[in-house]
Structures are given as structure tokens and as C-alpha cells.
Amino acid sequence: MxxxxxxxxxxxxxxxxxxxxxxxxxxxxxxxxxxxxxxxNLPPAPRPDGPWDISEVSRPGEGRVDLGGVFVPGVEGMELRVEVAGDAIVAATVVLRDSAIQLQAFAAPKKEGIWGEVRAEIATGITQQGGIIDEVEGPLGWELRAQVPVQLPDGTSGAQLVRFVGVDGPRWFLRGVISGQGAVQPEAAGLLETVFRDTVVVRGEGPMAPRDPIVLKLPNDAQMVPEGVQQEDQETSRFSGGMGQLQRGPEITEVR
Structure with missing residues (x-):
């Protein structure tokens, strides 16, 4: 009162x-x-459909790959890659046919979301490079749909279509970058959006500065396969049958 x-x-x-x-x-x-x-600078919005905090899921490892800082849902036919910055694994990429989503979790303030601020910074960076940005409210909330300038194999200039999605959670922020057909055709992105929603974030209780990446780890029985190298025998791996093998993907640049 x-x-x-x-x-x-x-x-x-x-x-x-x-x-x-x-x-x-x-x-x-x-x-x-x-x-x-x-x-x-708004407080985190409700997340009735995920992504989830570890405290909200009773069995996070059921149907998901344990990467320490995040549990990534397993989808039939997917390939799971990890991105490395220095010696730390800081992101995971789920590749599904001709689409992909990169997942990266960060620490965030206790009572304030950072996705709105991060969106503005991403948009500024891309437009300064000559790209085009469109901020829309999509299936996962506010997102950026970008045309990012790239150099084509023949040396000419082109543009890559990318979707930046994000959700603020309790003391964490999960960002997804959708590329390939999932960034062009909405019907091709449905399964990737489900992967994003069903991801579980493990922030931990230790002190972390806002925007510090939540470091990931490889599962105990996983093998690191260099990009472009195929495993001859995947039958003995628990990532076979739809989970794919873990590969080291291209390193990412964090937007601060």
C-alpha cells in the first residue's frame, strides 16, 4: 500500500x-x-516458450547436448559445431541442411536486459560497413534482419542475409545468428527457431561482468573434428543418428 x-x-x-x-x-x-x-534498458521480458534458465528445467540433459554453459537441443540430421576464441569455446552452431543458427550466451545485469542495446550496436556496425538493417518483431521477439556486405569468390561484392535474434534471461542473454535459407525463407527457419527456444542456459553463480561470454565445454565423450574432415565411423559416437559430430567452426567476433 x-x-x-x-x-x-x-x-x-x-x-x-x-x-x-x-x-x-x-x-x-x-x-x-x-x-x-x-x-x-528494460527488465527481461517473460519467456513462456523459452529459452530456459537451468533453474526452470528439471532434466536439461534429456534430448539436449551438454556444452556446460548451454544445453543445445538435438535435432535429427543436424551437425553441431563449436566456435573458439583463443583457447575458449564461446559459441555453438547448429547446422541443419542449408541453414544454421549460431548460439552464444553472455552474462547480463540482474535486473536489466541488454538485447535492445546490443541490437542497436549490431545495427550501427553493419550500416557503417554499408549493410542494410531492418528491425522487426519476429517469431522470437524483436530481431534484426540484415544484408551484410561480403566479398564473393570471384572478387565481386555481394550481400549475405542474416537474422540476429536474442532473448534476455535471469542474469544472462542468449543471442542467435540465423544464416542460410533460414534467413531468407521463414518456412526454412522453423526448426532452428525451435532449437533456440529450447536451449537451456547455465549462467552459474560466480561473478561475471555484463557481456562476458559464458564459456562452453565439450561433452566428455565428444571428439573435436577439424572443419571439412569427416569422421569415418560415427556409429560409436553418441552424436550419431541425427546429432552429428562436433566440429571446430570459424571463430566469431563478439559485438560489444
Whole structure:
């Protein structure tokens, strides 16, 4: 309940009331910007369909690959790759036919989401490179659909279509980068979007600075296969039959 404070007329009370009034104005101004709702520095939104925090799932390893910082859902026919920065594994990429989604988890503030802020930084970086950005509300919430400038094999310039998706959780942020046909045709992205939603994030209780990547690890019985090299015998691997083998993929550049 809120009670009305008695006014004493003192300078201290007047100053307190002025500060409260300024706070209310700031909150109201932040709710609606001139061009629409404010999308940065908001508390994490509800996640009724995932991605999940480890505290929200009773059996995270059931049907998922344990990579330490995240549990990635297993999908029939998929190939799982890991991305390395230095000596640390910081991202996992699920490749499914001619589409892929890269998953990367970061630490985040306790009461404030960072996806709106990260979106703005990604958009700025791509437009500065000559790319085109479209911010839309998609199946996974607010996302960026980008045309990123690339150099084609024949030396000419082209553009790659990419979708950046993200969700804020309790003290963590999960980012997905969808490429291939999943970034072009919505019907090709459905399974990748399901993988993103059903991912479980393990933030841990230790102190981490906001935006620090949540480091991943290989499962105990996994083998690292260099990119482009095929395993001759996958029958003995628990990643066979739809899970694929773990491969070391291209290193990523974190957007800060």
C-alpha cells in the first residue's frame, strides 16, 4: 500500500518531493519515445516458450547436448559445431541442411536486459560497413534482419542475409545468428527457431561482468573434428543418428 506523506513545509521535504516528481517524469518519458516504445534498458521480458534458465528445467540433459554453459537441443540430421576464441569455446552452431543458427550466451545485469542495446550496436556496425538493417518483431521477439556486405569468390561484392535474434534471461542473454535459407525463407527457419527456444542456459553463480561470454565445454565423450574432415565411423559416437559430430567452426567476433 502507498500512503500520503504529511507535508511539513521544510526545505528537505520540498527537495524530496521534487526528486520524486523528477523520477516519475523520467519513468514516463522512458516508457514512450517519440518514435515508439522504449526498447533498451528494460527488465527481461517473460519467456513462456523459452529459452530456459537451468533453474526452470528439471532434466536439461534429456534430448539436449551438454556444452556446460548451454544445453543445445538435438535435432535429427543436424551437425553441431563449436566456435573458439583463443583457447575458449564461446559459441555453438547448429547446422541443419542449408541453414544454421549460431548460439552464444553472455552474462547480463540482474535486473536489466541488454538485447535492445546490443541490437542497436549490431545495427550501427553493419550500416557503417554499408549493410542494410531492418528491425522487426519476429517469431522470437524483436530481431534484426540484415544484408551484410561480403566479398564473393570471384572478387565481386555481394550481400549475405542474416537474422540476429536474442532473448534476455535471469542474469544472462542468449543471442542467435540465423544464416542460410533460414534467413531468407521463414518456412526454412522453423526448426532452428525451435532449437533456440529450447536451449537451456547455465549462467552459474560466480561473478561475471555484463557481456562476458559464458564459456562452453565439450561433452566428455565428444571428439573435436577439424572443419571439412569427416569422421569415418560415427556409429560409436553418441552424436550419431541425427546429432552429428562436433566440429571446430570459424571463430566469431563478439559485438560489444
Amino acid at each position: 502507498f500512503g500520503r506523506r504529511k507535508k511539513s513545509g521544510s526545505a528537505e521535504d520540498v527537495a524530496d518531493e521534487a526528486r520524486e516528481a523528477e523520477q516519475v517524469v523520467d519513468e514516463l518519458d522512458g516508457t514512450e519515445a517519440a518514435d515508439g516504445p522504449r526498447r533498451v
